[in-house]
Amino acid sequence: MPFSDLGLSEKVLNAVEAAGYTEPTPIQAEAIPHVLARRDVLGIAQTGTGKTAAFTLPMLTLLENGRARARMPRTLILEPTRELAAQVVENFDRYGTNHKLNVALIIGGVSFADQDAKLMRGTDVLIATPGRLLDHFERGKLLLTGVELLVIDEADRMLDMGFIPDIERIAKMVPFTRQTLFFSATMPPEIERLADMFLHNPQRVEVARPASTATTITQRLVATGSEGHAKRERLRDLIRGEAELKNGIIFCNRKRDVALLQKSLVSHGFDAAALHGDMDQRARTTALDAFRNGETALLVASDVAARGLDIPAVSHVFNFDVPHHPEDYVHRIGRTGRAGRTGTAYTLVAPEDARSLGAIEALIGQPIPWLDGDLSTVAESSGETGTRHRGRSGEGRRGSRSKGAGKVAEAAERPKARGGRGGSAAPRSESRPAPEPRRDERVRDERRSRNEAEGDTPIGLGSHVPAFLLRPVLAKKEK
Ligand code: AMP
Numbered sequence: 001m002p003f004s005d006l007g008l009s010e011k012v013l014n015a016v017e018a019a020g021y022t023e024p025t026p027i028q029a030e031a032i033p034h035v036l037a038r039r040d041v042l043g044i045a046q047t048g049t050g051k052t053a054a055f056t057l058p059m060l061t062l063l064e065n066g067r068a069r070a071r072m073p074r075t076l077i078l079e080p081t082r083e084l085a086a087q088v089v090e091n092f093d094r095y096g097t098n099h100k101l102n103v104a105l106i107i108g109g110v111s112f113a114d115q116d117a118k119l120m121r122g123t124d125v126l127i128a129t130p131g132r133l134l135d136h137f138e139r140g141k142l143l144l145t146g147v148e149l150l151v152i153d154e155a156d157r158m159l160d161m162g163f164i165p166d167i168e169r170i171a172k173m174v175p176f177t178r179q180t181l182f183f184s185a186t187m188p189p190e191i192e193r194l195a196d197m198f199l200h201n202p203q204r205v206e207v208a209r210p211a212s213t214a215t216t217i218t219q220r221l222v223a224t225g226s227e228g229h230a231k232r233e234r235l236r237d238l239i240r241g242e243a244e245l246k247n248g249i250i251f252c253n254r255k256r257d258v259a260l261l262q263k264s265l266v267s268h269g270f271d272a273a274a275l276h277g278d279m280d281q282r283a284r285t286t287a288l289d290a291f292r293n294g295e296t297a298l299l300v301a302s303d304v305a306a307r308g309l310d311i312p313a314v315s316h317v318f319n320f321d322v323p324h325h326p327e328d329y330v331h332r333i334g335r336t337g338r339a340g341r342t343g344t345a346y347t348l349v350a351p352e353d354a355r356s357l358g359a360i361e362a363l364i365g366q367p368i369p370w371l372d373g374d375l376s377t378v379a380e381s382s383g384e385t386g387t388r389h390r391g392r393s394g395e396g397r398r399g400s401r402s403k404g405a406g407k408v409a410e411a412a413e414r415p416k417a418r419g420g421r422g423g424s425a426a427p428r429s430e431s432r433p434a435p436e437p438r439r440d441e442r443v444r445d446e447r448r449s450r451n452e453a454e455g456d457t458p459i460g461l462g463s464h465v466p467a468f469l470l471r472p473v474l475a476k477k478e479k
Contacts, residue, residue, distance in 0.1 A: 006032040009061040011098035016057065019094055025050030030205040032058045035181060040202040042195050043183040046334055047154075047309075049207050055151050055181050056091045059125065060099055062149065068102055068122035072146035076174065077127045078167060080157040082107040082281060083288065083309050088127045088153070101125060108132045109281040116141050130158070130166035137173065147174040152198065155184035155191050156327070164194065171198055186327050217337035218344045220371040221357070223378045226350040228257075232264050235320060238346055239270065239298070247291070248316035250300045251332045253323060261320060262300040272298040303328050311335065319347035322356045326363040351375055 003016050003024055024032065027045045034041050035058035045051045059075060068074050079085040085107050092103045104118040106128035112135075119126075119142055126133075136142045150171070152158070158167055180199050184191050195202070224234040239245060250265075252258045255276040262274035273287035273296040290296040292311060299311075303323065314336045323329050329347070336343025347368070349357055354375075361367050 001029050006057075007036045007061075008032065008057055009064055011064065012057050012060050012095060015060075015095045015097050016053075018097065021053075025054075025207075027051050027205060027207045028054045028057070030207070031055070031181075031203075034203040034205070035059070035179075036061060038062075038179050040179060040199040041181045042199055042202040042204045043181065044185070044187055044204070044206040045183060046185040046331070048334065051153075051183055052088055052091045053095065055153075055183070056088065056095055059149060059151075060092070060096050060101070063101055063124050064099070068124045069146060070122045071119055071141065072143045073104070073119075073123040073126035074146060075125050075149040075151070076133075076144065076147045076170075077125065077151040077153060078130055078133070078158070078170065079127065080129065080154050080161050080163060082109060082129060083284065084154060085127050085129055087309070092125055092127075103127065106132050106136060112136070112139075130163045130170060133170060134166055144170070144173040145175060147178050149179045149181070150174050150198075151181045151183070153183045155182060155194060156186045156188065159188075159190055159194075160325075164190075167194075168197075185331065188327075216342050217333055218342070219333060219368045220344070220346050221349050221368050221374070222346050222371045223373055223375045224348045224350050225378055226352060228260070231320060231348055231350065232261060234348060235261075235318060236265070236268055236270070238318065242316065242344070244315060244344070245297075246315040247294065247297045248299075248318055249311070249314055249332075249335050250298060250318040250320050251323070252300065252302060253321040255302050257320065258300050258302050265298060265300065270298055271296050272300055275299055275301040277302060303332070315343060317343070317345040319345070322347055322349055322353040322360070324356055326356070326359040329360045330364065346371065349375065351378065 001024065003013055003021070006024060006029065008016070027043060027049045031041050031043055031054040035055060043051065043054065045054075055077075063074065066074065077085075077088055079088060085105055089103055089105050092101070096103070101124040102118070102122060103125045104115065104123040104127070106115050106119075106126060108129060108131055115132075115136065119136065133142070137144070152167060152171075155167075158164055180202075182195050182199055182202070184195075187195075222234060222238060224231050235250070239248070250261065250272075252261055255278050258274050258276040262272050265272040273290050275284060275287045275291075279287070287296070287299065288309065288311075291299040300320075317333050317336045319329070319332060323332065333343075333345035336345060347357075357368075
């Protein structure tokens with residue numbers, strides 16, 4: 001089906017052609033006519049499916065009639081992270097070249113003054129993260145009573161990040177009669193409830209099973225010891241042994257490990273940048289740009305920082321840790337094997353990961369094969385390198401290193417110019433400072449478990465059991 005059959009305006013069709021797109025993606029073909037007909041839409045689609053254009057293109061067409069008033073945006077798009085919000089702005093820039101629309105980006109970590117000035121001028125499209133939007137509202141700088149169309153994007157990620165109470169507040173401030181487009185990669189019961197609350201008689205548009213993983217991705221489990229140094233060594237061996245590796249994202253469960261692993265990789269001569277939620281905006285943008293334009297072959301990232309980012313053509317995903325939430329596995333490995341390309345996803349599995357792994361295999365409905373031996377091949381002693389097997393990617397292969405692996409490791413010969421890239425850890429200003437009073441139990445628990453996964457402080461003793469607790473207790477003899 002050509003784009004011209006969808007009911008988009010001439011200006012939009014010209015911009016789409018200039019962008020080089022010949023055919024709409026399935027989510028675009030399905031959603032666009034409903035958006036243009038002013039229906040509410042519930043879109044179940046992951047990033048990488050063309051979801052952003054599925055709402056930006058019809059919005060541009062609808063916005064051609066009417067004009068903006070000061071402090072009263074006509075449309076509002078809510079995004080969970082600053083990077084995603086910035087990506088949506090890029091979409092409006094690309095497809096809106098033939099329009100004279102005011103697009104404002106309201107995100108944390110940048111000055112209020114510039115954002116105020118933009119709001120004052122009148123905005124056709126306001127793209128915002130929930131926290132900063134509410135800050136503007138509370139300062140009396142913003143009125144949401146003129147919003148004709150509300151987009152809630154990445155709803156399941158909003159839930160993970162604890163933004164749902166904010167979204168509920170915002171949804172109450174926009175007119176009841178607005179049109180709502182609601183997108184989520186997965187539809188757990190909590191998200192179904194929210195969709196019911198926010199949408200009126202929506203058109204449901206689904207492009208992939210929520211828990212499905214692309215068939216173009218080769219998935220392998222890699223047995224490793226539990227110690228950090230053992231995991232890092234196993235990862236290095238894996239990277240060195242990969243002939244087809246052009247670039248890769250390495251996911252860690254915790255922010256602290258992202259920074260540590262990136263530094264370790266750089267010290268071993270790999271070209272790696274870090275991306276996690278505690279980095280300031282400049283460091284995040286620099287790391288992401290370097291990875292996108294191929295300057296840096298490896299990106300070490302946390303889930304929250306990397307979710308939904310548009311990073312085309314990633315050849316490999318490495319899970320340095322098995323994710324605690326099985327859906328995160330689907331999202332992580334979905335960074336590779338996109339748009340019909342092939343990709344490889346390796347997951348390091350330590351003995352204590354059995355439960356999380358079971359949950360992942362249950363979700364995706366299939367066992368994931370081991371690369372070269374399961375956990376029974378892992379050396380018992382934590383003082384060793386962590387694994388006994390070196391068959392596929394161990395020392396023996398280093399001599400015959402392939403072109404791809406060579407590209408990644410070539411920084412060994414260069415000065416460590418990128419060693420500090422992205423490593424700074426300034427406090428993150430987008431996160432809401434105070435806990436929400438109206439948060440229900442479920443949301444709070446979700447957020448807590450997410451923060452724990454990302455946080456640096458283990459609860460109690462973490463997974464470590466001190467030896468004295470394992471000593472047998474001698475019962476006292478009765479006299
Ligand atoms: P998204 O799912 O919105 O993150 O989009 C993923 C990628 O697909 C982006 O790089 C878009 O530029 C690209 N894209 C969106 N629509 C199309 C299309 N109809 N044909 C080809 N590429 C597209």
